[in-house]
Amino acid sequence: MTWGARQSGGHFAQVIEMESNKNCVGWRLANLAILGFLAVACIDTLTGLEHWPFGSYPMYSLLYSEQRSWLRLYGLTDRGEVLLRGERDFAPFDEARLVMALERLQSADGGKQKLDEALRNLMRLYDRRQARGLPLRALRLYAVRWVLRPGLESFQPPQERILVAQATRDDAEAGR
């Protein structure tokens, strides 16, 4: 029988039946694996839980207002304050992960101490890449806010900026 002829529907059912009978344990394990993967994927989807590498994939699923609040890190240098970005200045963090981590620390128990420790560590991470940037005298974390409207450019400064935490060079060296 040719491969093309084998693909007729009735033959498939017969072939599956024969194959599965030959290899009963393998057949059951394959079914178990399929059911297991599907069960975790469905549970996470329906409940919003995360069992990585499965997940509920909630990125951008919230309602966003016409204002955007965010945390931003600024470095205090001899030339004044400069905006610092996750990927460029605090590798291995990227911007989204860093800001989310800082937000979680801010809202955790003992958030002030945790944020101070986090900023000291970030200053040390920055120093490891200092050859490309200006030396920092301090690292400042601000809560910033923009009012979003079409036509704004990405470099425009936030409309509101509130200092949340700060670590100085002395703090970072003391915590080294």
Place this chain on the structure above:
Amino acid sequence: MIVESWRRYWFTPATAEHLALVRVIGCGLLFLIYLPLDDRGWTQVSPVFWMPISAFRIFAGPPGNAALIGVLQVLWKISLFTSAIGLVSRCSMATAAALGFFLLGLPNCFGKIHHLDGFPVLLLIILALSRCSDALTVDGALRRNPEVRTEASWQYRWPVRLAQTLFLLVFFAAGYAKLRNGGLAWMTAVNMRSIWLGELYTHTPPTALGGLLAKSTWLSQFAAVATVIVELSALPALFVRRLRVLTLVGLFVMQVFIALMLGVYFTPHLVGYALFLPWERYYRSLWPLSRPPLAPSFPWWSLRTTRRPISNRFSQR
């Protein structure tokens, strides 16, 4: 009826090459995509950032040994390559899955889960559980008579089907999450525009397309509705072949726009799209003399790598 549909969906016989090509393409692509990966930096991050997920909760804190992480990631990349070419196949696949879980999961323990790397890990686990090394391997070329073939079998279908299903469920979950968390209000021009404009400040998109398109209320509205519809269509696309093509094209275009407008790159998902391409057809057009092989006669979890000589097993019964 349901049992029959279940069997037909997951276990319609396929050739060993069908699954092996997924291994070659999948592991090859993942090797290229993750070649620049370097997790050693996480050893410098303070334990205050340690927020473990999943199985990482068994660790008391972040890893501190950069050299060890360096060795593990070199091993992982080698295992991805040897999995692709089929060298020490079973060991390579198991190593690729285990180290992939650890190295791709580790960054997610520092504050935020990025949903880019989950699917590649699932694919590696599925391949490690499957008989993907029954064909097109260096092992086979070194050990066995090239004329010996294996027959089409159900064992070569379900791993590919499961990987395809989980890939499409990723998008269905994303669409469902939007309706669960945002409701129908998520599909409004205001919401879509806020996402596009907000990302200009919080991310570094490669283009100003987000700001440009946000000027049009009609385009923002269309994009919001289209996003949810395309994502939700991933579930029926599992069963309707024609819809599947449309959905996959729609999802791919959507992810290209996300990259251009939001600066979020779903590069690892390329391996998911690749699962749906007819690699076997390409393979046979390149090597027209190759033909469907015969199935192995030993169970799929067996460590045996030798093959029964060519025969018609069904006629023997």
